[in-house]
Amino acid sequence: TLSDGDTLYLAGQPYKLDVHLGLQNSIRRSGQTVFMELADDTPVMKQKLYHKLLQSLGKKLFPASLSRMQPLFDGLALPDPVLKQRVMRSRWGSCMPLKGIVTMNTYLAIMPEAIIDHVMLHELCHFLQPNHSCHFYDAMTIRMPDWKARRQAMTKYLPYCV
Structure with a gap:
C-alpha cells in the first residue's frame, strides 16, 4: 500500500518509507530512507513514483548484471x-532470441544482485535453448550451480512487489 513507515527493499537492502504531503510529486533515496513527497496523495501516484524509483535503479542494476x-x-x-x-x-524476465532482446521485470530492482544475476542468466540461456528443456537447465547449472537457491531466495522479496 506504500504507507508512511513501510519497509521497501532496493537492491536487497531495506529502506524506511517516509511519505509526506508537499508541493510536488517526487521520490528520492537518502541514507536508509526513501522520501516520497506527494502533492497528489493517491494510491496511483504513490505507485507511479515507486515505479519511477525502481526503474531508475534498474537502469544501473540490469546492465551491470548483464556485464x-x-x-x-x-x-x-x-x-x-x-x-x-x-x-x-x-x-x-523474458527473452526474444531471434530479435536479440532481453527484458527484465522492473520489480527485480528490489532484489540483491545475486538474484538479478540468476534471472539475467536464465534469460541469456534462452539464446542457447529457447525452451525450458533439460538442456536449458543444464546450461544454467554449468554457469551457476546455485541457481535453484537463488531462485528460492526470491520468495523473501515477493511481499514487497506492490
Whole structure:
C-alpha cells in the first residue's frame, strides 16, 4: 500500500518509507530512507513514483548484471542483447532470441544482485535453448550451480512487489 513507515527493499537492502504531503510529486533515496513527497496523495501516484524509483535503479542494476553474466558465455557467439525493462505481472524476465532482446521485470530492482544475476542468466540461456528443456537447465547449472537457491531466495522479496 506504500504507507508512511513501510519497509521497501532496493537492491536487497531495506529502506524506511517516509511519505509526506508537499508541493510536488517526487521520490528520492537518502541514507536508509526513501522520501516520497506527494502533492497528489493517491494510491496511483504513490505507485507511479515507486515505479519511477525502481526503474531508475534498474537502469544501473540490469546492465551491470548483464556485464557480469556475459563472460559466462565466452566462445559461444552469444549476441550482445538489447536490454529493456518493464513492470511485468507474471514473470521476472523474458527473452526474444531471434530479435536479440532481453527484458527484465522492473520489480527485480528490489532484489540483491545475486538474484538479478540468476534471472539475467536464465534469460541469456534462452539464446542457447529457447525452451525450458533439460538442456536449458543444464546450461544454467554449468554457469551457476546455485541457481535453484537463488531462485528460492526470491520468495523473501515477493511481499514487497506492490
